[in-house]
Amino acid sequence: MALKNAFYAQSGGVTAVINASACGVIETVRANRDRIGKVFAGRDGIIGALTEDLIDTDKESAATIAQLRHTPGGAFGSCRYKLKSLESHRREYQRLIEVFAAHGIGYFFYNGGGDSADTCLKVSQLAEAMDYPIQAIHIPKTVDNDLPLTDCCPGFGSVAKYVAVSALEASLDVRSMARTSTKVFVLEVMGRHAGWIAAAGGLVEDHGIPVVVLFPEIPFEEEQFLARVSELVARHGFCTVVVSEGCHHADGRYLAQQGPRDAFGHEQLGGAAPVVARMIRQGLGHKFHWAVADYLQRAARHIASTTDAKQAYEAGAAAVKLALKGHSAVMPTIERISDKPYRYRFGMAPLTEVANVEKHMPRHYISEDGFGITEGCKRYLRPLIRGEDYPKYKDGMPVYVTLKNVPVRKKLATFDLH
Amino acid sequence: MALKNAFYAQSGGVTAVINASACGVIETVRANRDRIGKVFAGRDGIIGALTEDLIDTDKESAATIAQLRHTPGGAFGSCRYKLKSLESHRREYQRLIEVFAAHGIGYFFYNGGGDSADTCLKVSQLAEAMDYPIQAIHIPKTVDNDLPLTDCCPGFGSVAKYVAVSALEASLDVRSMARTSTKVFVLEVMGRHAGWIAAAGGLVEDHGIPVVVLFPEIPFEEEQFLARVSELVARHGFCTVVVSEGCHHADGRYLAQQGPRDAFGHEQLGGAAPVVARMIRQGLGHKFHWAVADYLQRAARHIASTTDAKQAYEAGAAAVKLALKGHSAVMPTIERISDKPYRYRFGMAPLTEVANVEKHMPRHYISEDGFGITEGCKRYLRPLIRGEDYPKYKDGMPVYVTLKNVPVRKKLATFDLH
Known part of the structure; x- marks a missing residue:
């Protein structure tokens, strides 16, 4: 039986470290080639899946993929394109399944915020309803830090x-x-x-x-x-x-x-x-x-925090590991064990509890007069900004990688986005 | 005969590396204690001289002064306070000389842009006219890079x-x-x-x-x-x-x-x-x-260029060396010897040719359509942004020094600024 391939896409506003998550996904898949096939990335996020515009990440060398870890922006393109309810957007969800089936995709890794957690959940539900076996894992990413159930969000x-x-x-x-x-x-x-x-x-x-x-x-x-x-x-x-x-x-x-x-x-x-x-x-x-x-x-990748860049990579790697353990409709979470020394481990949250929930600042993190932060908030923030994960430089400018982004040959009829 | 003291002040908008020039001045004076006395800094720039609000930099340790090299902003305070013509502002210029005389100051180091080069020049002229011996040296500083006769400006x-x-x-x-x-x-x-x-x-x-x-x-x-x-x-x-x-x-x-x-x-x-x-x-x-x-x-000291931070320090040191050689009413200049490898040396320009002259972009540095830069401009810029002169960090934040800024005891009557 052929190994199932993986689909990976970046969603919503990009960050200084979202490519570190992509790197974590791709390197972890490559390290498990006896169990997973290729990683196909969606060009410009989920649009790439809908239009069957897939990128073959196998065309990139290990050295190039490693450079993603230090490159800001979204290496495969992102998009603001929300798939809403299954009822009104059933056609889009079905198209996703068709594309996944055509390319032997059994793993769906979606790297984004609250909206994309919702899309990821719906993909898993529809796949189940359509009896197409796919494991959908959401990889947390948002500079807004507003996803629930994780101590913090990569980015x-x-x-x-x-x-x-x-x-x-x-x-x-x-x-x-x-x-x-x-x-x-x-x-x-x-x-x-x-x-x-x-x-x-x-x-x-x-x-x-x-x-x-x-x-x-x-x-x-x-x-x-x-x-x-x-x-x-x-x-x-x-x-x-x-x-x-x-x-x-x-x-x-x-x-x-x-x-x-x-x-x-x-x-x-x-x-x-x-x-x-x-x-x-x-x-x-x-x-x-x-x-x-x-x-x-x-x-601002030039001033990225080591904690953040590391967690972004680990979140990508954790998503692949969760998939390999058979999970679906989940998101890897960061669980803080202690502030000082800062220790954390990866956990897991069901997407039903993540999708469409915004985590605001708790009132006790804001000072009584409303114009500052409390010591508790500082204890929360300090480990997250720790460490300077500098990129390499050449002639005064950071060395950021641009991928070749070689397309996968299309197999299906074209699909009209709207 | 007592050694003459030096006055140092920061003028106009501060930069990420103006304190590196201060460091260059103070360390070079300290290395020449057989020939120069103390460095008194003006609190809030030239206002500190006018109000006899001087800071005794001898109260700061060598380690603290060394930290100035990596600290942005103006450690002694700067000001936007332009001394205009000698005619209309004679009272201010005379006050400067009084303060300098009261504190045994024979060297005037003024760290700023075009306006302060003009002030520096006038101080030297009035000192001569009043027969008060002072050597006035301007230390170039401006993010605008618009001082003439120097290849580039620290900052x-x-x-x-x-x-x-x-x-x-x-x-x-x-x-x-x-x-x-x-x-x-x-x-x-x-x-x-x-x-x-x-x-x-x-x-x-x-x-x-x-x-x-x-x-x-x-x-x-x-x-x-x-x-x-x-x-x-x-x-x-x-x-x-x-x-x-x-x-x-x-x-x-x-x-x-x-x-x-x-x-x-x-x-x-x-x-x-x-x-x-x-x-x-x-x-x-x-x-x-x-x-x-x-x-x-x-x-943004966190992303300062090594070339710039080094030249800022060297400009401060060069100013002291010019003073020790007996010069006055001059500014150390950066003379480019070659682009690649980048080589430069320090020269000297008379303030009569620096004051109130703005160096604009030459037309041949701007592309023909007016919307970009030429290869010649890139050759000019590249060496100036080279190198990452990172500050130290502690718990995720850069370590920037705040001086004690101990005041020198006043000897004169108070002076009404306006």
Whole structure:
């Protein structure tokens, strides 16, 4: 009997370490060639499966695959394409099964966040209903750190490190300038619904930096916010504000939405940072600077944390091992054993309990006034940003790999995506 | 006869490596204690001299001073406080001489850009006119790289490296997402009058990234810009835009100024990036993301270039050596001997030829269409971003030093700044 092949795809926003998970999957499959066949990757995520646009990862050398471990972005392409309910999207799910059958695929590894956990679960359910044997394993990945049942999510630790390091460095800059120039620095970070990334900015407090953190979990109150900034500037001469893009008012309006509309009636394309900066100028008169890190933060492989890069690799490897043990509709999870020394092990969670659940910051990780993080939160974050997993450099630039991405010959009729 | 002391101050926007120059000054003075006395630093730049708020750097251990080499920001504080003409600001210049006389200061080391070269020159002229013997040496520092007569400016190489690395990483992210999501990434970088920093973004072309660079030196033409972006997206599926904050229309209006006004009549606090992003959406319909790096870029000591950190240190050391040789009203310059292998030596330029001169990008460093850099420009930039001069880390965070900054006892009456 021929060995079953594996399908691997990257889903949603990519991270600095999602390719480390791909590397973990591919290397672990290669180490188990007596039990699994090839790894076919989906070009541009699940779209690659729907359109039978598969990449033969066997065409890449071991050395090239090893370089994935240090390369940011999604090496096979990712996508934002959510397969919704089985009822309304049955045609797509059935197509997936057809493609898998045509290419002898018995393992489905899907590397993404909450949405893709849901897709992964539905693939496993439909395969069962259609009596097509496939094991669907979800590999956790999200800079937002909002998947449930895992202590943390691969991708988060590196963003957290980037935000903490960048906030510290910019704060030292502002501290130098505060006497005659900039007194407040505002840094906008990602996290539409959960404040984990913003929380990492709170770590600079341990380095003597007065910082205000604005979380999506805490409704924004302008008056209290300005009072806090004013107090810190009075005491320290300057302060840093780390604002989550998802920070919003009690009525749900995002801060980023309150800008004026342009001549075409579009909302101002500002983020939350310029809005907060304007409040500070209007309310307190302080000079400010603001930055929006956007993709820079989630792509910053140059400052990836060793913990994160290692866990991303291990999550990929763990997914293959779970498949080899016969599991399906599960996700490998990271279970923390202790903070200091930091110890963890891999566990497993059923996708029925992962799909569509968002893990927000617990209230006890946020300080009572809502503008900072607690010691408990710091204990949680510190091990995740530990270690500098530097890429190699050549002539001053990091050496990142671009794969050949050789397509697998198609066997089926074309499929119209919509 | 008592040895003369030295005054050292940091001026204008700080950089990731200005403290390396401070380290170079202090360590070189300490190595020449038979010829120079103490280094007194100005707290918050020249304001420290005017207000007789001097810092005794002898109170810091050798180990602490050595740590300055890897610490971003301005360790003694900087300021934006320009001493203008001798005529209108004679009172300030005379006060400087009084403070220097009161503390036995015979060397004036001023670490800054074009404005501070001018101040440094005036101090030397007034000292001569007042028959107070002082040697004034300017130490080059500016992320803008716009000082004349030196091949490059300490501070620039590290920003250039940050911009090149960040643009590459974010571009790999966009490339992954382009099929169903973001097709254009816009990164705004510093450089109000000169496009050197933006030029560094052009280096990603060598890594297979389609990139458009917008320089202050080239008047912005929306139609041609959109045509170029459209062409690159059609060919590659995505593109990256690196826009200088100083990019402007032919009539001088900055791109950043063209946003709508808010309810208070203030100009939109957006940078150039959101404006460019909006153009792309309105003109081409592409999904985009934008980032404004702001202070993150000039504070990013974690990704400082070895060439830059080394030259910053050497510029400080060279300034002391020039003083010991009897020079005044000069600035140490970096003279490039060859590109590959990169070789340079320190020279010297008279401040009369440095003060108030801005070095823009030469036209032959910008591609003919105005949207990229030439091979000559790349040859210029590559050695400047070479090497990774990493700081030490502890528990995932860089180890940056904060000095004690012990004040020197005051001897004069207080001075009213204005």
